[in-house]
Each structure stands twice: as C-alpha cells, then as structure tokens.
C-alpha cells in the first residue's frame with residue numbers, strides 16, 4: 064500500500080494506491096502548504112497504514128524534509144522521484160532531463176497510463192496550476208512515447224494577481240468572458256481566458272501539424288474553473304474548423320498522483 068505525494072507550488076496533493084498500483088480515488092486530499100501536518104490525522108481517519116510513499120516536489124526542500132519527518136512517526140519511508148526517473152511508457156527529450164519539473168514528468172506518465180485506449184494519438188497535456196504547463200507527447204512507434212517539449216506560462220490565478228498587484232486601477236474580481244468586453248472585470252477575465260486558451264490551441268495545432276493523428280487534449284489543475292468555458296468553446300471551434308470529429312476536452316483531475324500510482328509497480332528503491 065503506497066502513499067502518493069505531489070508537492071506543488073500552491074498545494075500538496077495526497078493519494079493512495081493499493082498493491083495492484085491502482086489509485087484509490089476516494090482517498091485523495093489537497094492541502095495548502097501550511098496544513099501539511101493534517102496528513103497524519105487524515106491517514107488515521109481513513110484507516111490507511113501505508114508501508115511506503117512515492118513523492119515529487121517542485122516546491123521548497125524544507126517542505127520535503129517536514130513531510131519526511133511526519134511520515135517517520137508512522138514508519139513510512141518516502142522515495143522522491145524526479146524527471147530522471149525512468150519510465151517504460153515515455154522518453155524525456157528535455158535538453159537537460161533533470162531540469163524538467165518532476166510534476167510535468169509524472170503528470171505525463173499519469174496521462175499515458177489513464178488514456179491508454181488512445182495510445183496511438185498525440186497528447187497535449189495542460190496543467191493549470193500556479194504555472195500553466197502545456198506538454199506534448201507523440202505516440203510510441205517502436206518503444207516509448209516521446210515527450211517532445213512544452214510551454215510554461217503564468218497560471219490563470221497568477222495572471223489575475225499580477226495585474227492586481229502591479230496596477231493602480233485594476234484590482235481583484237471576476238467578470239464575464241466575452242468577445243468584446245466593455246467593462247474592466249470582463250476585460251480582465253476575457254484577457255486571461257484568451258491568453259490561456261490561445262497558448263493551448265497553439266500547441267494543439269502544432270501537434271496536429273505533425274501529421275500523427277488528431278491530438279487528444281487532456282487538462283488538469285486547480286485553475287481550471289477560471290478558464291474551462293473558454294477552453295471548451297475554443298477547442299470545439301478548432302475541431303469544427305478543421306472538419307474533425309467534435310469531442311470534449313478530457314478532464315483528468317490528478318494526473319501526477321496517477322503517474323505516481325503507475326510508478327509504484329515499476330519503481331523500486333536502488
């Protein structure tokens with residue numbers, strides 16, 4: 064039984080996998096960094112006694128040490144994975160593989176594991192977290208699928224916050240997403256949504272132009288609610304424009320935890 068830990072820049076996500084490597088979705092928790100200690104009562108409440116933990120972190124080392132200390136109380140050792148942890152499903156083509164965010168690597172593995180039925184198609188995975196990342200995977204020909212590269216941009220909330228923090232007149236608050244906004248709140252919400260969906264469609268189109276099939280669009284991350292309406296609409300329009308079968312964006316809530324669950328079956332401590 065393995066505990067799964069994803070320490071992001073805003074929140075810590077926790078999951079649980081059985082000995083078959085399947086993630087038990089009813090055992091999922093998201094916590095702000097300051098509430099990390101809540102993990103022990105949560106485990107007790109759910110009657111979970113993990114014998115080991117697999118984790119990744121893109122946040123501070125201090126949080127990793129704090130978590131290690133907490134898990135020592137229940138004799139649970141944690142192994143930290145990163146983007147150099149090999150996976151039979153995927154090849155990391157980053158110029159410096161160790162510089163790729165561990166969350167991006169594990170999320171792509173989680174997406175490949177979950178979207179197994181689409182394994183012959185390219186995949187664009189978008190994570191709307193603190194940062195938004197848009198990563199493209201080309202399908203396997205002989206061996207593993209290939210991570211061919213991706214974008215990093217400010218996440219939706221960060222876009223809102225940076226406008227509020229660096230201007231005198233904009234402030235906080237949401238508005239309607241429209242084509243030609245005529246009020247400040249709507250102009251900001253429409254601007255953030257357009258920037259996010261424009262970047263997503265750019266990567267999707269570039270993936271499509273590689274002539275390896277219609278790319279699957281898979282989204283995740285806590286910022287999804289702020290832009291999902293725009294992304295869904297823009298994606299449907301894009302498919303119609305290209306005379307492709309219309310299909311919804313796939314929402315996969317916790318791909319990093321899914322990737323860690325997959326790795327419980329293939330990763331062993333050296």
Ligand SMILES: Nc1ncnc2c1ncn2[C@@H]1O[C@H](COP(=O)(O)OP(=O)(O)OP(=O)(O)O)[C@@H](O)[C@H]1O
Nearest residue numbers: 071072073074121166191192193194220284285286
């Ligand atoms: N309860 C919540 N607490 C904090 N942020 C939330 C919450 N619900 C949604 N959010 C949104 O989620 C975003 C963070 O997303 P998420 O938790 O997926 O990423 P993260 O922890 O920053 O991970 P990463 O560092 O991988 O981006 C915040 O910017 C905020 O917009």
Ligand SMILES: CC(C)(CO)[C@@H](O)C(=O)NCCC(=O)O
Nearest residue numbers: 121162163164165166167194215
């Ligand atoms: C881009 C973020 C912040 C997304 O969480 C994370 O994956 C990260 O810190 N990455 C390291 C840099 C990189 O992936 O190139």
